Amino acid sequence: MTKRTILDVDVRGKRVLVRVDYNVPVEYVDGDARITDDTRIRASLPTVQNLVKRGARVVLMSHLGRPKGKANPKLSLRPVADRLSYLMQKRVSFANDCIGSGAENSVNSLQDGDVLLLENLRFHPEEEKNDPSFSQQLARLGEVYVNDAFGTVHRAHASTEGVAHCMGERAIGFLIEKELHFLGEELKDPARPFVVILGGAKVSDKIRVIDRLLGKADAILIGGAMAYTFYLAQGKSVGKSLVEPDRVELAREALEKAAARGVDLLLPVDSYIVEEIDFENHQTSPGRYTRPEEEIPASWLGVDIGPATIAAMRKKIAGARTIFWNGPMGVFEIRGCDKGTFAVAEMVAENRDAVSIVGGGDSVKALHRSGLADRITFISTGGGASLEFLEGKPLPGVSVIPDKVEKEENQNAASSSAQGSNKALLPV
Numbered sequence: 523m524t525k526r527t528i529l530d531v532d533v534r535g536k537r538v539l540v541r542v543d544y545n546v547p548v549e550y551v552d553g554d555a556r557i558t559d560d561t562r563i564r565a566s567l568p569t570v571q572n573l574v575k576r577g578a579r580v581v582l583m584s585h586l587g588r589p590k591g592k593a594n595p596k597l598s599l600r601p602v603a604d605r606l607s608y609l610m611q612k613r614v615s616f617a618n619d620c621i622g623s624g625a626e627n628s629v630n631s632l633q634d635g636d637v638l639l640l641e642n643l644r645f646h647p648e649e650e651k652n653d654p655s656f657s658q659q660l661a662r663l664g665e666v667y668v669n670d671a672f673g674t675v676h677r678a679h680a681s682t683e684g685v686a687h688c689m690g691e692r693a694i695g696f697l698i699e700k701e702l703h704f705l706g707e708e709l710k711d712p713a714r715p716f717v718v719i720l721g722g723a724k725v726s727d728k729i730r731v732i733d734r735l736l737g738k739a740d741a742i743l744i745g746g747a748m749a750y751t752f753y754l755a756q757g758k759s760v761g762k763s764l765v766e767p768d769r770v771e772l773a774r775e776a777l778e779k780a781a782a783r784g785v786d787l788l789l790p791v792d793s794y795i796v797e798e799i800d801f802e803n804h805q806t807s808p809g810r811y812t813r814p815e816e817e818i819p820a821s822w823l824g825v826d827i828g829p830a831t832i833a834a835m836r837k838k839i840a841g842a843r844t845i846f847w848n849g850p851m852g853v854f855e856i857r858g859c860d861k862g863t864f865a866v867a868e869m870v871a872e873n874r875d876a877v878s879i880v881g882g883g884d885s886v887k888a889l890h891r892s893g894l895a896d897r898i899t900f901i902s903t904g905g906g907a908s909l910e911f912l913e914g915k916p917l918p919g920v921s922v923i924p925d926k927v928e929k930e931e932n933q934n935a936a937s938s939s940a941q942g943s944n945k946a947l948l949p950v
């Protein structure tokens with residue numbers, strides 16, 4: 523059964539509250555925010571443009587980063603409104619808050635076909651708590667609820683789940699529809715060997731997924747900060763590397779399970795290490811590679827995989843027939859710590875016999891930086907979301923949208939093909 527989409531809803535003259543994922547990478551140069559990858563904004567355009575064309579009053583809402591429930595000017599969505607306006611060649615207004623009288627006044631002044639972006643939802647702690655009264659305040663801003671935030675469908679937050687229960691009309695947008703369709707088709711019965719590459723910094727979230735992936739993948743290659751929690755589980759020292767001590771037990775269980783099931787769980791055998799890292803100014807102290815199997819000294823931290831690890835990964839990636847990659851291999855934003863990530867991008871791109879899927883905000887940014895994005899089969903806007911989909915878990919942001927009724931399915935088969943341009947592959 524497929525989900526109701528925006529094509530199943532009459533939107534003309536209605537206030538349509540759309541959850542998008544505009545959690546884009548942002549860097550600050552001389553105090554000014556610069557969006558360094560706008561894939562997620564571009565990916566929302568088919569839905570937003572379709573709603574505008576059909577005379578909806580479009581109210582967009584998103585989070586940006588993890589401000590922990592407090593307003594933080596560095597995580598304002600205002601620069602995103604400017605980029606969206608540029609991409610649409612159309613005025614996009616901005617509300618300084620996502621709830622309250624200011625937001626309601628901004629929404630009420632919209633005309634048919636206008637677009638408004640609300641300020642960062644996560645400036646309110648109630649968003650991530652899925653607080654019912656916060657959901658009701660959001661629901662006052664629209665008659666129709668649309669979820670098109672694929673990157674955030676695995677979160678049961680007020681804007682992705684709670685608010686939908688307060689609104690009569692609900693649907694998914696074209697981005698979620700396309701992602702579910704592609705990932706569903708390709709990952710249902712993946713061509714083997716199926717190789718999953720995992721890295722990045724969201725260790726506590728993503729390490730939980732490994733347990734289920736052990737039943738699906740033939741090999742799991744680990745890099746990024748994720749690797750160091752596994753090192754702890756093996757009793758190795760990790761110095762000052764980013765680790766999640768609460769997840770060491772999970773990592774130990776995953777290692778045991780992988781061995782018992784004969785799944786290749788490949789951990790780095792060497793790392794690029796530094797003594798100091800300044801994320802804000804993109805600098806590190808001079809670094810060096812560890813020798814294979816050398817442990818990380820106490821005052822150092824691992825910030826990339828090393829050449830021996832890259833060589834070991836090359837073999838696995840070259841032989842794969844399906845590749846799923848989420849999470850950079852190191853702090854690729856900083857020169858010197860980017861070699862592992864770009865090497866993996868190259869290896870994935872080089873394997874022309876495999877279906878390759880790369881997902882996640884930062885992974886996709888790295889892929890674009892590598893210049894190899896057009897050699898990847900599918901670029902997903904979701905990292906954690908696509909992993910949870912692969913794991914087979916219900917996604918709260920999708921479950922909350924009703925299924926199509928049969929009559930609608932038949933009607934839309936015709937109207938979707940007529941609207942083919944709205945469903946083009948990601949404009950990346």
Ligand SMILES: Nc1ncnc2c1ncn2[C@@H]1O[C@H](COP(=O)(O)OP(=O)(O)O)[C@@H](O)[C@H]1O
Binds near residue numbers: 747850852853854855
């Ligand atoms: N060894 C490491 N130590 C600290 N941060 C790391 C390390 N390796 C990768 N990262 C960081 O992980 C971040 C991306 O992680 P994550 O959000 O999990 O990926 P994605 O957005 O692709 O899902 C990047 O900003 C990168 O700098």
Ligand SMILES: O=C(OP(=O)(O)O)[C@H](O)COP(=O)(O)O
Binds near residue numbers: 543588673677903906
């Ligand atoms: O960037 C995101 O996920 P991703 O890093 O897994 O791609 C989404 O916007 C979700 O963000 P969250 O992991 O802070 O809930």
